[in-house]
Amino acid sequence: MVDLDEIRAEVDSALAGFFDRTTLAGGVEPHSDDMIEVIEGFVLTGGKRIRPVLCVLGWLAADPRPRCRAPLIGLAAGLEMFHAAILIHDDVVDRSATRRGRPTVHRVMAGLRPGGSPQDDEWFGNCAAIVLGDLALAWADKLACQQLSAEQLGRVLPQIAQMRHEVTVGQFLDLHSAGAGSSDADLAEMIIRYKTAYYTVYRPLSIGAAAGDASREVTRALHHYGMPVGKAFQLRDDLLGLFGDPQVTGKPITDDARAGKHTALITHARTAASPSQAVKLAQLWGKPDITESEVDVVRDILSATGTVRTAEHLIAEHHRAALAALDSPHLPTEVADALRTVADRAVERDR
Amino acid sequence: MVDLDEIRAEVDSALAGFFDRTTLAGGVEPHSDDMIEVIEGFVLTGGKRIRPVLCVLGWLAADPRPRCRAPLIGLAAGLEMFHAAILIHDDVVDRSATRRGRPTVHRVMAGLRPGGSPQDDEWFGNCAAIVLGDLALAWADKLACQQLSAEQLGRVLPQIAQMRHEVTVGQFLDLHSAGAGSSDADLAEMIIRYKTAYYTVYRPLSIGAAAGDASREVTRALHHYGMPVGKAFQLRDDLLGLFGDPQVTGKPITDDARAGKHTALITHARTAASPSQAVKLAQLWGKPDITESEVDVVRDILSATGTVRTAEHLIAEHHRAALAALDSPHLPTEVADALRTVADRAVERDR
Numbered sequence A, B: 001m002v003d004l005d006e007i008r009a010e011v012d013s014a015l016a017g018f019f020d021r022t023t024l025a026g027g028v029e030p031h032s033d034d035m036i037e038v039i040e041g042f043v044l045t046g047g048k049r050i051r052p053v054l055c056v057l058g059w060l061a062a063d064p065r066p067r068c069r070a071p072l073i074g075l076a077a078g079l080e081m082f083h084a085a086i087l088i089h090d091d092v093v094d095r096s097a098t099r100r101g102r103p104t105v106h107r108v109m110a111g112l113r114p115g116g117s118p119q120d121d122e123w124f125g126n127c128a129a130i131v132l133g134d135l136a137l138a139w140a141d142k143l144a145c146q147q148l149s150a151e152q153l154g155r156v157l158p159q160i161a162q163m164r165h166e167v168t169v170g171q172f173l174d175l176h177s178a179g180a181g182s183s184d185a186d187l188a189e190m191i192i193r194y195k196t197a198y199y200t201v202y203r204p205l206s207i208g209a210a211a212g213d214a215s216r217e218v219t220r221a222l223h224h225y226g227m228p229v230g231k232a233f234q235l236r237d238d239l240l241g242l243f244g245d246p247q248v249t250g251k252p253i254t255d256d257a258r259a260g261k262h263t264a265l266i267t268h269a270r271t272a273a274s275p276s277q278a279v280k281l282a283q284l285w286g287k288p289d290i291t292e293s294e295v296d297v298v299r300d301i302l303s304a305t306g307t308v309r310t311a312e313h314l315i316a317e318h319h320r321a322a323l324a325a326l327d328s329p330h331l332p333t334e335v336a337d338a339l340r341t342v343a344d345r346a347v348e349r350d351r
Helices: A004-021 A032-044 A050-062 A070-093 A105-112 A118-145 A150-177 A185-211 A216-243 A255-259 A264-272 A275-284 A292-304 A307-325 A333-347 B004-021 B032-044 B050-062 B070-093 B105-112 B118-145 B150-177 B185-211 B216-243 B255-259 B264-272 B275-284 B292-304 B307-325 B333-347
Strands: none
Touching: A004 A032, A004 A050, A004 A070, A004 A118, A004 A333, A032 A070, A032 A105, A032 A118, A050 A070, A050 A185, A050 A216, A050 A333, A070 A105, A070 A118, A070 A150, A070 A185, A070 B118, A105 A118, A118 A150, A118 B070, A118 B118, A118 B150, A150 A185, A150 B118, A150 B150, A185 A216, A185 A264, A216 A255, A216 A264, A216 A292, A216 A307, A216 A333, A255 A292, A264 A275, A264 A292, A264 A307, A275 A292, A292 A307, A307 A333, B004 B032, B004 B050, B004 B070, B004 B118, B004 B333, B032 B070, B032 B105, B032 B118, B050 B070, B050 B185, B050 B216, B050 B333, B070 B105, B070 B118, B070 B150, B070 B185, B105 B118, B118 B150, B150 B185, B185 B216, B185 B264, B216 B255, B216 B264, B216 B292, B216 B307, B216 B333, B255 B292, B264 B275, B264 B292, B264 B307, B275 B292, B292 B307, B307 B333
C-alpha cells in the first residue's frame, strides 16, 4: 500500500533539510538568516502538499519500486518550493494579508523594515516578496533537479518548463480578467485549466511520470484522471472561498470577492441572474472594501441562481470521471488506490 | 577569429525565433498576443548582450570547434531571456520609468489597462510585470535547456541554479541596503560581487564552460578574468549612472540617487566626506524627489572627495588584472583575444 502521510513526511523532511543547508551570501550578511526563516516558515507551515504527493504517485505509476527514493522526493519537494514561490508573488498581486492562517510573506517583510512610513513599509514588503519569490523559484529548480540523473533531467525539464509556462499564463489571465465583470464562461474554464487542472494536478503527475520513464499509456491514464480532478478541485476551492470557514481555510471570506476573481461560479451566477441580481453582482464583485455582510448578499445570489447546486453537480461529475480513469489496466493497483484517496480528499474537503 | 557581432546576431535570431514560435494559452485568449509583444519588444530592443556573448566565449574556451552551434546559442539566448526577467522585476522594485530609453514593462502594462484610476493602472502594471517576469523566467530555462544533451544538462543546471541564487541574493541586499545611509564598504563590495562580478561576468562564462565540459584549469582562468571584469563593469555602471549622458545610457540621471543605492561610490564618498558634505549626502542620496540640480551637488561631492578618481583608478587596476588572466596557457588564443575586447568595452563604454 502507498502511504500518503509517509510521502508528505518525506517531502517535509527534504524541504527542512534544504533550509538547514542553505545560507544567503555565505551567511555573511547580517539579515540573511531572517530572510531564509521567512521563506522557511512559509513553506513548512501548512499547505496540503497535493502537488508533491501527486508527483510521487506519477513516478510510482511508471516505476512502482524505484531503486532509490531520494531523487523522487527531491523532485516532489522542488514542486512544493515552486508552489511557495508562486504563492508569494500571488499574494502580492492579490493584496492578500493572510495565507494558511498566517500573515503573507509581503506582510511579514513589511513589518521587518525598521522605521519608514506605512506606505514605505508596504512598498518594501512587496518588493522584498518579489525578490524572495524569485529566490524560492531558484531553489525550487535546485531541489527538484539536483539528485536526478542526466537521463531523468532530459525527460523532466520540458515538463517543468511546460508547468511554469502554464501556471504563469493562468495567473496572467486571472489578473487580466479580475474586476472586468465579464460572464465569459470559456475564459473562466481556461483559467481553471491553466491554474488548477494542469498546474495543481496533471503536471505534477506528468512530471513524476516523466522522471519514472512512463509509457504513453500510463501518461494518458494520468491525464484522464488528472484533468477532472483539477477542475473539481478548483470548483471546491471557489466554493470554500465563499462558503468555507475562514478559521479552517486560513483565508478571509472577502478575498475572492474583493479581487473580483473571474471564477466559474461567478460567470454562472452572472448568466443565471435576474436583472436586479446582476446589478448587485456588478456592484459587489470586485468592490475593494467589500464587507462580510455584502459577501452574504453574494452568497444568497449564488444560492438563489442555482449556481451552488450546479457547481456541486459538476464536482460530482468530474469526481466520477476521475475515478473511472483509475480503472485503466496500465496503472498499478496500489497507485490507483492512492490516487482515489487523493481525488476523494480534493473534492470533499473543508480547507 | 571569434566574431562578437556575429554571436550577438545569432543570439538575437534565436530569441526572435523563440517569440515567433511561442503563444500563450494556445493563442486563444484575445490579449495574449499583446503580452508576448510587450516582452518581445523589451528583450529584442537594446541591451548590450554581454551575458550571452560571455556564455558563448566560455563554451568556446572549453571547446573551440563545437560540432553543433545551436545548443550553444540557445543556452546563451536563455541567459539573455533570464536577464530580461530580472530587469522586469527590478524595474518594479526600483520604480524605474525608463530602461534602454523606452518605457519599462510595468509602465507599458499600466497603459494597457483600460479605464481605471491612475492608482489602479499603476498597481495593475506592477502586478502584470511580476507575472510577465515569472513567464520570462520560465521561457529562459526552456530556451537555455531545450537543445542541450542530457550530459550537458547535468553539468549546466547546477551552474544556472547558482547564478539564480546569486543574483537574487544580490538584489535582496541591494533592496535591503537602499536608503539605509550606511558607509559599509564590505556590504557594497558584496553587492557588486553578487549582482555583477558573478552574475554579469563570471557565471555566464562558467555556464558556457560547463556546457563545453571545461577542464578545471580553463574554469579557473575564466574566474581570474571574470571577477575583476565584473567589478570594473559595475564601477563603470555606477559612474555612468551619475556622470553619463542619459540620452546614451537610456537611464535618467536621478535613478540611482533617488533609490539611495548602496554603491561603492557612495560608501567611498561617505567615508571621505567632510562633516558638511556628509550632511548633504545624507539629505540627498535616497531623496525620493531628488532634482537634477541636486544630483549636481552629489556629483560635486564625489569629485571633491576624490571618489571619482579612486573609482577610475580601481577600474584601471581591475582591467589590468583581467587582461593578465588572459595570458593563461589554457585559453585558446582566439578566445582570449575576444575576451580582451569584451573587457575593454566593459570598462571604456558610454552606455
